[in-house]
Amino acid sequence: xxxxxxxxxxxxxxxxxxxxxxxxxxxxxxxxxxxxxxxxxxxxxxxxxxxxxxxxxxxxxxxxxxxxxxxxxxxxxxxxxxxxxxxxxxxxxxxxxxxxxxxxxxxxxxxxxxxxxxxxxxxxxxxxxxxxxxxxxxxxxxxxxxxxxxxxxxxxxxxxxxxxxxxxxxxxxxxxxxxxxxxxxxxxxxxxxxxxxxxxxxxxxxxxxxxxxxxxxxxxxxxxxxxxxxxxxxxxxxxxxxxxxxxxxxxxxxxxxxxxxxxxxxxxxxxxxxxxxxxxx
Numbered sequence: 401x402x403x404x405x406x407x408x409x410x411x412x413x414x415x416x417x418x419x420x421x422x423x424x425x426x427x428x429x430x431x432x433x434x435x436x437x438x439x440x441x442x443x444x445x446x447x448x449x450x451x452x453x454x455x456x457x458x459x460x461x462x463x464x465x466x467x468x469x470x471x472x473x474x475x476x477x478x479x480x481x482x483x484x485x486x487x488x489x490x491x492x493x494x495x496x497x498x499x500x501x502x503x504x505x506x507x508x509x510x511x512x513x514x515x516x517x518x519x520x521x522x523x524x525x526x527x528x529x530x531x532x533x534x535x536x537x538x539x540x541x542x543x544x545x546x547x548x549x550x551x552x553x554x555x556x557x558x559x560x561x562x563x564x565x566x567x568x569x570x571x572x573x574x575x576x577x578x579x580x581x582x583x584x585x586x587x588x589x590x591x592x593x594x595x596x597x598x599x600x601x602x603x604x605x606x607x608x609x610x611x612x613x614x615x616x617x618x619x620x621x622x623x624x625x626x627x628x629x630x631x632x633x634x635x636x637x638x639x640x641x642x643x644x645x646x647x648x649x650x651x652x653x654x655x656x657x658x659x660x661x662x663x664x665x666x667x668x669x670x671x672x673x674x675x676x677x678x679x680x681x
Contacts, residue, residue, distance in 0.1 A: 403541050404523060412516060412524040412539050415490065418468050419461065419514050419526050420537075426460050426512065427530040429453075434503060434531075451504055454478050457496030457512055465492055477622045491517045493625035493648070498527075499598030508532055513600035515625025522648065525626025527600045536604045536630050544633035546608050553635040553658040554609040559665070562612030563592040565602045569618040578675035582615070585668040603627025606656045607634035613657035613665050617641075617672050621648040628654075637662040641672045652676045 404412070433453040458478045465474055466482075469490070473483030476494040483489070492514065497503050499510030508531035515525040523540040536551075538544035544551050556562050564586045568579060586593050594611070596602060600623060602614045607630050625648060632638060637659045640651045643666055653672055657665050 404518075404539075408518065408523075409539060409542065411490070412518075415465075415469060415472075415492075415516060416524055416526055416537060416539070418464055422460060422464055423512070423526075423528055423535070426457060427528060429460075430457055430497065430503075430512070431530050434506060450478060451497065451500060453503065454497045454500060458494065461494055461496060461512075461514060462492075475621060477620065488519070493517060493522075493621050495600060495620075495622035495626075498600045498623060499596075502597045507597075509596045509598050509601060511598055511601050513622060513626045515622070515627075515629065517625060517648065520647075522625050522629040522632075525629045527604050527626050527630060529598075529601050529604075532601075534601075534604070536607065536626075538630040538633040540629055540633065542633070544607055544630045546604070551608040551634050553606060553631070554612045554661070555658065556612050557658075557660040559586070559590045559612070559661065559668075561591055562661075563594055563610075564590040564665070565594050565596060565605060565611045565614045567595055567597065567599060567602065567616040567619075571618075575617075575675040575678045578671045578678065581671035582669055582675070585671070589668070599623040600627040603631045603636075603656060606636050607631040613655070613661050615641075615653065615655045615665065615669050615672065617653040617676055619654060624648055624654065631656050639666070641666070641669050641676070 430453045458476050462474055473491040495513040498513045503510040511527050511529040513527050515522055527536040536546050599619055605611045606614050636656050638646055638656045640646055641653045655666055
């Protein structure tokens, strides 16, 4: 899409400011809940969890949006879906707790992801990782920051020089053979391979240069909306496994890296296309 007008950029700044204002208390709330029993239940299968913190976080964020920007549309992981979604309005795409399995097991790698799309394109986002003391922010055309400081992707050009991050879908058991082939490809050539379990933070870890690349299949719009614009604004190239631009609502996977690493990564992800093609019997 073309560069954002100043009016659109200002409108996005206003929206992110509302989220930034509520985050300190929300971060405290979800950190406190993590230290309790934090009742949880499953959704699609035993690996797909929802906790009290997911529901609380989504309620706080969506209530603020509805109060301040009642004409905006909302799509959120735990069921909030309201407003007219069209190309000329803002749509908020929210993951109230990204990395719920980590969160529910008292691990630190989880976050709150709030993205905004306009004309079917991610244009702004915030990812907060309270346990890691990190907060990422970006508006299209204005760069990306971590804790207020500008960030850029790594300048490394060889897979052997850094760490590749990946993730696995909830129905990974039926796709394990092909997922393992892609993993093996990177184990042979990368400096390291990790699976942290929170897509939004994986995008941001590429954005700030901590890791050199990230790939994963079957992500949902709320997994990607904020992290994608943050990574792009930090200089990442982002495509699907065929090398095509990513569509939040249609693409089946992502490859995220600086342009030189992306070119090397993409062929190594070929088994992911076979993993996507697997269907349950």
